[in-house]
Amino acid sequence: MKSPLADLHIGQETRNRSILYISDIIDSISRTAETAVDGVNEALFEPVIRLGVTGLSRAGKTVFITSLVANLLDRGRMPQLRSGGNILAAFLQPQPDDTIPRFEYEKHLSDMLGTDPKWPASTRAISQLRISFRVQPTGILSGLRSPRMVHLDIVDYPGEWLLDLPLMQQSYAEWSAQMLTQARGSRASMAEGWLAQLKGIDPTKRIDEPTAQNLASAFTGYLSSARELGFSSCSPGRFLLPGDLQGSPVLTFAPLDEVKAGRKSLYREFERRFEAYKSKVVAPFFKDHFTRIDRQIVLVDVLGALHAGPQAVDDLRTAMADIMSCYRVGRNSFFSSLLGRKVEKILFAATKADHLHQNQHGALTGLMQALLRDAKDRADILGVETSAMSLAGLRTTVEKTINHDGQSLDCVQGILMDTGKASVMYPGELPSDPSEILRMGRDGAHKWLDDDFAVMRFAPAKLSLKSGEGPPHIRLDKATDFLIGDMLS
Ligand SMILES: Nc1nc2c(ncn2[C@@H]2O[C@H](COP(=O)(O)OP(=O)(O)OP(=O)(O)O)[C@@H](O)[C@H]2O)c(=O)[nH]1
Numbered sequence: 416m417k418s419p420l421a422d423l424h425i426g427q428e429t430r431n432r433s434i435l436y437i438s439d440i441i442d443s444i445s446r447t448a449e450t451a452v453d454g455v456n457e458a459l460f461e462p463v464i465r466l467g468v469t470g471l472s473r474a475g476k477t478v479f480i481t482s483l484v485a486n487l488l489d490r491g492r493m494p495q496l497r498s499g500g501n502i503l504a505a506f507l508q509p510q511p512d513d514t515i516p517r518f519e520y521e522k523h524l525s526d527m528l529g530t531d532p533k534w535p536a537s538t539r540a541i542s543q544l545r546i547s548f549r550v551q552p553t554g555i556l557s558g559l560r561s562p563r564m565v566h567l568d569i570v571d572y573p574g575e576w577l578l579d580l581p582l583m584q585q586s587y588a589e590w591s592a593q594m595l596t597q598a599r600g601s602r603a604s605m606a607e608g609w610l611a612q613l614k615g616i617d618p619t620k621r622i623d624e625p626t627a628q629n630l631a632s633a634f635t636g637y638l639s640s641a642r643e644l645g646f647s648s649c650s651p652g653r654f655l656l657p658g659d660l661q662g663s664p665v666l667t668f669a670p671l672d673e674v675k676a677g678r679k680s681l682y683r684e685f686e687r688r689f690e691a692y693k694s695k696v697v698a699p700f701f702k703d704h705f706t707r708i709d710r711q712i713v714l715v716d717v718l719g720a721l722h723a724g725p726q727a728v729d730d731l732r733t734a735m736a737d738i739m740s741c742y743r744v745g746r747n748s749f750f751s752s753l754l755g756r757k758v759e760k761i762l763f764a765a766t767k768a769d770h771l772h773q774n775q776h777g778a779l780t781g782l783m784q785a786l787l788r789d790a791k792d793r794a795d796i797l798g799v800e801t802s803a804m805s806l807a808g809l810r811t812t813v814e815k816t817i818n819h820d821g822q823s824l825d826c827v828q829g830i831l832m833d834t835g836k837a838s839v840m841y842p843g844e845l846p847s848d849p850s851e852i853l854r855m856g857r858d859g860a861h862k863w864l865d866d867d868f869a870v871m872r873f874a875p876a877k878l879s880l881k882s883g884e885g886p887p888h889i890r891l892d893k894a895t896d897f898l899i900g901d902m903l904s
């Protein structure tokens with residue numbers, strides 16, 4: 416089988432974006448004195464590492480967090496975590512934020528490792544977990560120093576919420592223009608119903624609630640279809656996952672072409688609701704959870720986008736560029752410098768690497784790096800330590816080399832979700848130079864040159880773990896070593 420992606424090659428891309436930091440865009444909200452004092456205490460006595468797990472919906476955040484925690488509690492499969500030997504004990508503790516639900520670690524783990532293994536459900540709300548370590552200090556005077564505590568705090572949240580971050584930089588008119596251009600262009604087939612409804616609307620007329628609700632619901636329908644077809648940028652995120660906000664005015668608006676309109680008009684009211692969405696829904700989430708991150712892992716489902724086609728790849732690229740342009744890295748806001756906090760390290764990771772034989776992992780990492788090139792360049796300029804790799808939070812396959820028409824093919828074997836049967840898969844060969852992939856996406860191609868790149872979904876395998884071992888993974892130990900290894904020595 417020859418992959419459509421095998422013969423591609425090209426140059427490189429750059430993208431100039433303005434840098435706007437989360438702490439700048441949420442400048443009206445300062446941290447409370449209480450938080451600052453807590454932070455000083457923690458920094459002095461028991462260091463706390465806040466690990467930011469960033470990724471769009473289905474990127475693999477919940478699986479990654481569950482497996483990371485399990486493998487930190489039982490470190491038999493973590494040989495590349497070089498400071499792992501210093502950990503005298505690792506245990507879960509109540510999370511520091513009293514108002515946030517606890518991450519359902521045990522439930523997710525038993526889903527993944529139970530007698531009928533399954534993937535955890537898609538995340539509907541924010542949750543948090545703290546894992547604490549008793550660490551034996553190393554170095555010349557280590558014998559004189561007693562063991563110390565180090566805490567690792569991790570937050571899980573629905574990936575859709577991440578899409579809202581770039582909205583903080585946009586006015587209603589700018590956001591509307593971007594949404595409408597997309598809907599009238601490459602996504603026209605998904606937007607027909609909503610755009611037809613829009614034609615009959617006069618946005619300068621006084622708002623009436625049924626019209627507003629119909630428009631918002633048609634727009635939400637369009638966002639859902641776009642997401643189902645593999646598009647990443649489908650904001651506002653809460654429209655797809657409304658939770659308690661369902662039916663509230665902050666979720667009852669939609670893009671409109673810019674017009675001059677008086678107070679109480681549909682246009683002005685939608686503009687007001689858009690601003691309320693930003694200040695009341697988006698800003699608090701990012702202020703509470705993203706401005707205090709020490710180490711960051713950015714998870715990207717490159718294989719999923721490849722499978723969905725060139726436009727999904729381009730959409731993933733722009734969505735991630737928009738999100739990453741909002742991160743403050745390497746330089747501190749006033750409060751974070753007071754506490755000595757900044758995003759010090761960023762790991763860019765392509766997830767679900769168990770879909771590929773290891774000899775394709777380098778190419779997968781290369782493609783992910785090309786997709787996130789702007790973010791990495793910016794981090795490098797600001798002196799943040801970065802790294803990139805392909806990983807799997809939960810390894811569901813084994814590698815297998817088969818003979819096909821006299822040619823040997825490096826495949827993976829696992830249980831397919833669709834059939835429940837063990838199958839051998841060869842998804843195609845990833846290109847060693849990813850730029851042609853990106854170019855086809857940017858040029859609006861609808862399909863890859865030949866057959867599509869096939870990615871099947873594998874189910875978690877039935878496992879019996881030996882005592883002291885966490886779930887099987889790919890490079891979780893290397894990722895952990897990069898992200899927090901130094902804090903454990
Ligand atoms: N084979 C394989 N599939 C994975 C792995 N991690 C995630 N997946 C697949 O990706 C899906 C989404 O993973 P999640 O961890 O739930 O993704 P998420 O980022 O938490 O998604 P949201 O909760 O929707 O934001 C899973 O249901 C699996 O099908 C992995 O390591 N290997």
Ligand SMILES: [Mg+2]
Nearest residue numbers: 476477537538
């Ligand atoms: Mg999740």
